[in-house]
Amino acid sequence: xxxxxxxxxxxxxxxxxxxxxxxxxxxxxxxxxxxxxxxxxxxxxxxxxx
Amino acid sequence: xxxxxxxxxxxxxxxxxxxxxxxxxxxxxxxxxxxxxxxxxxxxxxxxxxxxxxxxxxxxxxxxxxxxxxxxxxxxxxxxxxxxxxxxxxxxxxxxxxxxxxxxxxxxxxxxxxxxxxxxxxxxxxxxxxxxxxxxxxxxxxxxxxxxxxxxxxxxxxxxxxxxxxxxxxxxxxxxxxxxxxxxxxxxxxxxxxxxxxxxxxxxxxxxxxxxxxxxxxxxxxxxxxxxxxxxxxxxxxxxxxxxxxxxxxxxxxxxxxxxxxxxxxxxxxxxxxxxxxxxxxxxxxxxxxxxxxxxxxxxxxxxxxxxxxxxxxxxxxxxxxxxxxxxxxxxxxxxxxxxxxxxxxxxxxxxxxxxxxxxxxxxxxxxxxxxxxxxxxxxxxxxxxxxxxxxxxxxxxxxxxxxxxxxxxxxxxxxxxxxxxxxxxxxxxxxxxxxxxxxxxxxxxxxxxxxxxxxxxxxxxxxxxxxxxxxxxxxxxxxxxxxxxxxxxxxxxxxxxxxxxxxxx
Numbered sequence: 001x002x003x004x005x006x007x008x009x010x011x012x013x014x015x016x017x018x019x020x021x022x023x024x025x026x027x028x029x030x031x032x033x034x035x036x037x038x039x040x041x042x043x044x045x046x047x048x049x050x
Numbered sequence: 051x052x053x054x055x056x057x058x059x060x061x062x063x064x065x066x067x068x069x070x071x072x073x074x075x076x077x078x079x080x081x082x083x084x085x086x087x088x089x090x091x092x093x094x095x096x097x098x099x100x101x102x103x104x105x106x107x108x109x110x111x112x113x114x115x116x117x118x119x120x121x122x123x124x125x126x127x128x129x130x131x132x133x134x135x136x137x138x139x140x141x142x143x144x145x146x147x148x149x150x151x152x153x154x155x156x157x158x159x160x161x162x163x164x165x166x167x168x169x170x171x172x173x174x175x176x177x178x179x180x181x182x183x184x185x186x187x188x189x190x191x192x193x194x195x196x197x198x199x200x201x202x203x204x205x206x207x208x209x210x211x212x213x214x215x216x217x218x219x220x221x222x223x224x225x226x227x228x229x230x231x232x233x234x235x236x237x238x239x240x241x242x243x244x245x246x247x248x249x250x251x252x253x254x255x256x257x258x259x260x261x262x263x264x265x266x267x268x269x270x271x272x273x274x275x276x277x278x279x280x281x282x283x284x285x286x287x288x289x290x291x292x293x294x295x296x297x298x299x300x301x302x303x304x305x306x307x308x309x310x311x312x313x314x315x316x317x318x319x320x321x322x323x324x325x326x327x328x329x330x331x332x333x334x335x336x337x338x339x340x341x342x343x344x345x346x347x348x349x350x351x352x353x354x355x356x357x358x359x360x361x362x363x364x365x366x367x368x369x370x371x372x373x374x375x376x377x378x379x380x381x382x383x384x385x386x387x388x389x390x391x392x393x394x395x396x397x398x399x400x401x402x403x404x405x406x407x408x409x410x411x412x413x414x415x416x417x418x419x420x421x422x423x424x425x426x427x428x429x430x431x432x433x434x435x436x437x438x439x440x441x442x443x444x445x446x447x448x449x450x451x452x453x454x455x456x457x458x459x460x461x462x463x464x465x466x467x468x469x470x471x472x473x474x475x476x477x478x479x480x481x482x483x484x485x486x487x488x489x490x491x492x493x494x495x496x497x498x499x500x501x502x503x504x505x506x507x508x509x510x511x512x513x514x515x516x517x518x519x520x521x522x523x524x525x526x527x528x529x530x531x532x533x534x535x536x537x538x539x540x541x542x543x544x545x546x547x548x549x550x551x552x553x554x555x556x
Contacts, residue, residue, distance in 0.1 A: 015321075022320035023243065026311070029327050030304035033337075037372065040341060041364040044348040049363065 054554035055547060061115040062125045063132070068111025070133045073201055074140055075104035080189060081144070085182035093182040096147035104140050127543035133198055134532055138162045141190050148183040150174050152517045155524055162528045164190030165198065166535035167418060169282020169379040169509030170527065172517050176287040181268060187283050188272040194535070195279020195309070195418035196241060200234045240316045241278060244308060248274040251301050259295040277305035279418045282379025282509030290369075290380045299365060302380055303372055310336075310376035310413025312425075314456055331453045332414045335428040336375075343408040344371055347392070350401030356391050370510065375408035377419035379509020388512040393495050402512070406499050409508045410480060420507025420534045422476045425455060426469035433466040475538045479505045479530055486526045487514065505530040 078101045085094035121129065141164070142157035151157040156172040163170045164187055173179065173187075193201055249270045256266035269285050276283045286292040290302060315333075318326040327333060347367055357363040366383055370392075373380045383391075392401030412421020436451040443449065451461040459465075483501025488494060492514055500514040504527040515527070533541050 018322045019243075019320045022316075022322070022324060023247070025324045025327060026308060026316070026319055027304065030307045033307055034300060034303055034368075036337075037340070037344065037368045038364050040344055041348070041368055042360050044345065045360040045363050048348065048352050049357075050360075 052546075052550045052554040054556050055551055058117070058119065059125065061117050062119055062121060063128050064111045064115035065117050066121060066125070066129045067133055067136060068108045068115065070129070070198060071104060071108035071111065071136055071140065073108075074137055074193075074198070075101050075108055077189065077193060077201070078104060078144070078186070081182040081186040084185050085180070088181045090180045090182050093144070093148065093180045096144045097182065097186075099147070100140070100144040103143065107140070124543060124547065127540040128547050130199055131532075131536055131540040131544040134162075134165060134194075134536060137165055137190075137193075137198055138528070138532075141165070141186070144186060145183065148179065150176070150179055150183065155521065156517055159524050159528055160187065161190055162531050163509070164188075164281070164283065165194030166507050166531035167191055167195050167279050167281040167377070167420065167509075168504055168507045168531050169276060170504060170511055170515045170531075171283065172515065172524070173287075174517060176285075184285055185268075185272065188275045188281075188285075191279050191281035191283055192241075192275045195275075195281060196237060197234075200237055236317060237313050240313060240320070244278055244305070245271075245274055248278060248301070248305050252298065255295060255297045255301055256293070259293060259298060261293075273302065274305060277302045277378060277380065278309040280306060280309045280376050280378040280413065280420075280507070281418075282373070284380070289382070291382045291384070296365065299369055299382060303369065306372060306376040306378045306380070309378070310417050310419045312414035312416045314416055315414070318456055326456065329454050331428040331432075331455050332424040335424040335431070336413075339408070339411050339424070339427065340372070340375055343375065343404045343411075344368065345404075346407065347371055347401050347404030350392060350399065350404065354391075371405055371408055374405045374503075374508055374510050375411065375413070377409070377412050377421055377506060377508045379503070379511075381510055385511045385513040388499065388510070389496060393499075393512065399495055402495055402499055405510070406502050409499075409502045409506045409510065410476070412506050412508075420505075422473055422506075426472055429453065429461065429465050429469045430473065432461055433469075436461065472537060476505065476534070479533055483526055483530050486523060490520045490523050500527075501530065505534040507531060507534050 078097055082094060082097035082101060085091070085097060138158050138161045141161040142154060145151055145160055146154050146157035150173050151160065152172070152174065159170075159172050169191070176184075249267070252270035252273055253263075253266045256270055257263055261269065272283070272285045273290075275281070282289075284290060284292070290299060293299075312330075312332055315326060315330055344367070351357070351363075351367070357366055369380075369382050370388075372378075388402055388405075392405065393399055410421060411427055412423050413419030415423045415425045432451050432453055436449060439449055440447075453459050453461055453465075480498070480502050483505055484494070484498040487497025487501055490497075492500070496512050496514055499510075499512045502508070503510050504515075514523070
């Protein structure tokens, strides 16, 4: 019984940790996406618009 | 032979429709409470009347049609499609009472624009609208973006087998968890976590940008809702342009992108499969279509001195494009600038063409966006590549085309067929709106831009959408928003049931 509770609690915290890492990855991903968009804009601005 | 629907069919549909209407009435308690917080007594009375009416209609439907039978696929599809129309008529009541709309049709347009998440608006004098009405506009977006049926599944349904069929009828074809109610709850969990994070980030940015704290919090919650649900309503008439705040814009872009991501992908990333974010076919397609449409748009600005430096160029072009591609509809330029600077007056109209294409493609399936969607574009591209390979390779060669979406899948004819049906349906819907717009006297460029924006549930406007636009166009856009959000199948089933009721055999 004790062991089962320990496993459940550990799984719970592992889920929380995975969720937090997941959110962190998603947010970083969106900022990388924005950065990529900025670089594309900068490239075309330099070649075509300026 | 088509069979006429029986009385029992109508009872099942009426019973579940009643349940959904009751859940909408309960949700109206939120703006009702907010009216008291802001001491807005006239709106409070309007919401009280609307809640009473909604709960009465819902309860009567439940009592009259009480049944213990579960939903069959036909019932679920019909409930899913009718519930969106019922939600529009009901939610328009407090909006109409607000006095900010020229007619009940305008209020219905606003409600459907909220639920289907385009964010096109016919409101008058938005800047002086009471907080509770304004919040209700945004709340319709939250409800619609998450899915009206998803809300009902989360709170009102207890393990019915028909629940999944209704969930599918609402254009959510991915069951993330084995139990559909657990799936609906996971969708809410993701949204609520990002609600806290996104609203906090926007509030801090708003306060640092000069907003007072209560205003910053109210606006941040509203803007989070509209950005996450790829809606596009804003508490101010000038939309995001009102804030003149670069960090605010960046945060809204990240929320728009996150809102356009498949909930199944959120689940994969949140449960440890983080590499999925860089392998998924939808994300890969998003990168490619974004790069292509951004390049097309930028070509429209060649030889024009509209933007003074690369930063303002990035802030205007990238922002409008990502807003269009994710189906959000937030803008940092005025509507007519699309025509005057991006449209026919730019090089070959490429500016407006690029953004129209981006709007037509949209975000991921099982997200809060509308339009054709990235998975279908990816599938069609892979199918085309497979067909070309078949022609090039020896006839005896066996060709297996794989796609990676959460797991490796073998591309089959049924995937391509399903994608092609939706693709053709969307193109037809875009064309119908364009033709009606042109018949109302608008140019091809403007009519197609606005039609795609309505049908793809985007909400960027080139100036056609206004209280003064022809009534017929308002009705067509309402139908486009509805059909575009539900992705046709449930509407086709509703049409089939009407036909069966008229011409079916007993």
